[in-house]
Amino acid sequence: MSDSILVDARGHRCPVPSLRLRKAMEGLAPGIRLTLLASDPMARIDVPYLMADLGGMVCAVEEQDGALRITVETGAVPTG
DSSP states (O other), rough: SSSEEEOOOOTTTTTTTHHHHHHHTTOOTTTEEEEEEEESEEEHHHHHHHHHHHHEEEEEEEEEEEEEEEEEEEOOOOOO
């Protein structure tokens, strides 16, 4: 079983990629890795802010086949 979840948001403009990533992270334990595929270059800026808000971290940002491939890891989800 893999701890990696793929979130494909190619073809959508921000904030949709960040919103899809946030939804995919709901209820996940800390330490789970997710990979976001996004064609909007603003995801490179938006995702680190999202991860800071959620207590997670960005592990890698790569460009692949004209899209961003952003790997993140969940952290402790703030309550409230």
